[in-house]
Amino acid sequence: xxxxxxxxxxxxxxxxxxxxxxxxxxxxxxxxxxxxxxxxxxxxxxxxxxxxxxxxxxxxxxxxxxxxxxxxxxxxxxxxxxxxxxxxxxxxxxxxxxxxxxxxxxxxxxxxxxxxxxxxxxxxxxxxxxxxxxxxxxxxxxxxxxxxxxxxxxxxxxxxxxxxxxxxxxxxxxxxxxxxxxxxxxxxxxxxxxxxxxxxxxxxxxxxxxxxxxxxxxxxxxxxxxxxxxxxxxxxxxxxxxxxxxxxxxxxxxxxxxxx
Amino acid sequence: xxxxxxxxxxxxxxxxxxxxxxxxxxxxxxxxxxxxxxxxxxxxxxxxxxxxxxxxxxxxxxxxxxxxxxxxxxxxxxxxxxxxxxxxxxxxxxxxxxxxxxxxxxxxxxxxxxxxxxxxxxxxxxxxxxxxxxxxxxxxxxxxxxxxxxxxxxxxxxxxxxxxxxxxxxxxxxxxxxxxxxxxxxxxxxxxxxxxxxxxxxxxxxxxxxxxxxxxxxxxxxxxxxxxxxxxxxxxxxxxxxxxxxxxxxxxxxxx
Numbered sequence: 001x002x003x004x005x006x007x008x009x010x011x012x013x014x015x016x017x018x019x020x021x022x023x024x025x026x027x028x029x030x031x032x033x034x035x036x037x038x039x040x041x042x043x044x045x046x047x048x049x050x051x052x053x054x055x056x057x058x059x060x061x062x063x064x065x066x067x068x069x070x071x072x073x074x075x076x077x078x079x080x081x082x083x084x085x086x087x088x089x090x091x092x093x094x095x096x097x098x099x100x101x102x103x104x105x106x107x108x109x110x111x112x113x114x115x116x117x118x119x120x121x122x123x124x125x126x127x128x129x130x131x132x133x134x135x136x137x138x139x140x141x142x143x144x145x146x147x148x149x150x151x152x153x154x155x156x157x158x159x160x161x162x163x164x165x166x167x168x169x170x171x172x173x174x175x176x177x178x179x180x181x182x183x184x185x186x187x188x189x190x191x192x193x194x195x196x197x198x199x200x201x202x203x204x205x206x207x208x209x210x211x212x213x214x215x216x217x218x219x220x221x222x223x224x225x226x227x228x229x230x231x232x233x234x235x236x237x238x239x240x241x242x243x244x245x246x247x248x249x250x251x252x253x254x255x256x257x258x259x260x
Numbered sequence: 261x262x263x264x265x266x267x268x269x270x271x272x273x274x275x276x277x278x279x280x281x282x283x284x285x286x287x288x289x290x291x292x293x294x295x296x297x298x299x300x301x302x303x304x305x306x307x308x309x310x311x312x313x314x315x316x317x318x319x320x321x322x323x324x325x326x327x328x329x330x331x332x333x334x335x336x337x338x339x340x341x342x343x344x345x346x347x348x349x350x351x352x353x354x355x356x357x358x359x360x361x362x363x364x365x366x367x368x369x370x371x372x373x374x375x376x377x378x379x380x381x382x383x384x385x386x387x388x389x390x391x392x393x394x395x396x397x398x399x400x401x402x403x404x405x406x407x408x409x410x411x412x413x414x415x416x417x418x419x420x421x422x423x424x425x426x427x428x429x430x431x432x433x434x435x436x437x438x439x440x441x442x443x444x445x446x447x448x449x450x451x452x453x454x455x456x457x458x459x460x461x462x463x464x465x466x467x468x469x470x471x472x473x474x475x476x477x478x479x480x481x482x483x484x485x486x487x488x489x490x491x492x493x494x495x496x497x498x499x500x501x502x503x504x505x506x507x508x509x510x511x512x513x514x515x516x
Binding site: 001003004005006007008009013014015016017101104105108109114115118119120121122124126127128129130131135136139140141142195196198199203204206207208209215225226 | 271273275277278279280325327328329330345348350351353354355356357363364392394395397414416417419420421422423424442443444464466467468469470471472473476477486490491493494495496497498500501502
């Protein structure tokens with residue numbers, strides 16, 4: 001910014017508003033989630049309180065999972081896996097969110113300060129963006145989107161299971177059912193509002209008029225896509241709340257209030 | 261009508277150097293920053309250089325930075341500032357300065373020339389183009405651009421790194437590539453021009469880290485990042501980084 005020929009202004013920026021507030025709040029929010037989810041993912045305990053299973057542990061892919069009647073037990077990795085089974089599945093939602101176009105903006109601004117805010121000079125001497133490894137891997141986002149679809153499907157199944165009581169009888173619901181319902185709606189809304197999804201369903205077409213169904217889908221996804229940032233945050237919070245709810249039930253902190 | 265005295269700080273200088281100069285100037289209800297700059301010219305600083313034209317936010321001439329934010333002077337109402345607030349006006353800081361608030365934006369014209377133009381479809385003459393509205397909606401959003409170059413100014417890729425100017429076309433011209441690549445009648449591919457590949461390899465799309473400052477400053481509210489840059493990145497992935505798309509195309513080509 002102080003290159004020869006440009007206006008000789010020493011200040012890094014001349015903004016007078018609280019430009020630092022947004023990156024600081026973003027960093028705080030993301031760090032809080034990372035700290036919470038790391039603790040819960042490595043804890044390997046208190047993730048099932050019938051009929052609820054924590055979204056961090058679903059599907060549960062190892063032998064060392066708690067048996068969940070009718071639940072998402074699928075011991076794909078057998079008995080050799082000795083660590084927390086959450087680590088096996090969280091790779092996919094983590095990759096989906098890490099390469100997400102919204103989260104990229106969020107962490108490039110708040111953690112890497114590239115740039116910290118618009119028209120505020122970044123502190124780095126050189127910048128190559130996403131042209132080289134490892135950031136070139138951001139282009140894998142659509143593959144994580146594909147992986148996120150079955151994960152969201154399994155979480156939908158888990159939500160259906162919440163219409164049971166603690167004795168596995170169907171036709172019941174409690175406060176947890178409501179928490180899971182809100183979470184799964186937000187998870188699907190975030191997943192389907194993804195920019196890669198928008199591209200895949202219709203964005204890559206040149207002639208919308210020749211593909212009316214895909215055009216309609218593209219406009220729907222586009223409408224959701226306008227809220228991608230809000231959905232990213234809402235679903236991040238809801239998945240943590242869902243897990244916390246199961247944790248509190250599993251540790252006996254309180255009983256699930258039943259509606260019917 | 262009420263008036264008050266506002267405190268302005270305006271960068272005065274040329275490529276050899278300059279400084280922020282203080283002015284106290286009268287402001288009337290309903291005025292914009294450009295009105296105040298004109299009043300300064302008329303009353304206190306007749307040699308103050310400023311580029312302007314339409315005063316209606318449509319010509320893109322009066323781009324500057326007001327309190328550190330890239331904005332059009334003619335579209336920045338004085339009512340958005342507190343009466344006792346100091347209003348700082350500087351030229352755009354990503355481009356070489358000519359004098360005072362006037363910058364040399366020829367970087368943008370160089371980049372504009374590097375983007376291959378629309379390739380007319382074979383067999384259609386002027387006046388024979390027919391397109392459905394839903395096919396041109398996307399491109400038409402980008403045609404709202406008034407070329408104020410505020411997006412180019414705020415983009416940190418070139419604003420903070422002069423050395424990237426050669427490799428990076430900037431949001432305005434990557435949007436132009438997207439516009440042409442989405443154009444229903446552009447025959448670039450048939451003519452052997454791969455706009456997606458060149459977006460990445462020649463116009464520096466990979467430098468964009470989608471931090472959305474271009475969208476934030478656009479006075480025409482074009483959703484540059486969501487509707488042009490990210491879709492273009494996805495199209496580049498189709499072309500360069502997605503083996504499934506490549507496989508699908510190869511199979512289809514063989515069947516054909």
